[in-house]
Amino acid sequence: MRTTTKLALALVAGAIVVSGCGGTDDSAEADQAAIADRVQEINTAVSERDGDGYCALLEPDTFLGASTPDASFDSRDQCARETDQILKQAGSQPALVVEDIRIEGEDSALVSFTDRNGEASFVKVNDAWYLSLGAPETPITEATGATGPVGEDGG
Numbered sequence: 506m507r508t509t510t511k512l513a514l515a516l517v518a519g520a521i522v523v524s525g526c527g528g529t530d531d532s533a534e535a536d537q538a539a540i541a542d543r544v545q546e547i548n549t550a551v552s553e554r555d556g557d558g559y560c561a562l563l564e565p566d567t568f569l570g571a572s573t574p575d576a577s578f579d580s581r582d583q584c585a586r587e588t589d590q591i592l593k594q595a596g597s598q599p600a601l602v603v604e605d606i607r608i609e610g611e612d613s614a615l616v617s618f619t620d621r622n623g624e625a626s627f628v629k630v631n632d633a634w635y636l637s638l639g640a641p642e643t644p645i646t647e648a649t650g651a652t653g654p655v656g657e658d659g660g
Contacts, residue, residue: 533608536608536614536629536634537606537608537614539633539634540606540614540616540627540634541603541606543562543627543634543635543636544603544616546558546562547559547562547636550562551592551598552597552598554589554592554593555592556584556585556586556587556588556589556590556591556592557581557585557588557589559585559588559592560578560581560584560585560588561581562635562636563584563635563636563637563638564628564630564635564636564637564638564639565630565635566630566639567584567637567638567639568580568581568584577638577639602618602619602620603616603617603618603619604617604618604619605617611629612628612629612630613626613627613628613629613637614626614627614628614629614634615627626639
């Protein structure tokens, strides 16, 4: 299932240690700090196996109630149930180190991690940063794993 694959790949982020978040101006530095904080919250939700907490950190358009064609779940409750199952099955996740946070425009960013392929996409909605499951096309995979379009490599 494509949604489950996306979510599982996003969850591989596991425990996250932030580093290398330099910036050139106050706005970029503030955005990078906010994204780093969001990544830490994702880490907490994953380590505590808190599906609802994890889903609260996803881009609001992830849910069909947002009436967007890219919605991945019918509701946040569905997201929480599926995420709880994934977190239970995934067990402990390896720590990742943020290698780079690249702000693109005013409302999107890509985060790369040391020893990982791919990037995680974040979007800014109402002045808050959220993890986006809709992009990028190259997901974060295990350190020894391959990258490819989400949903085509079987996880």
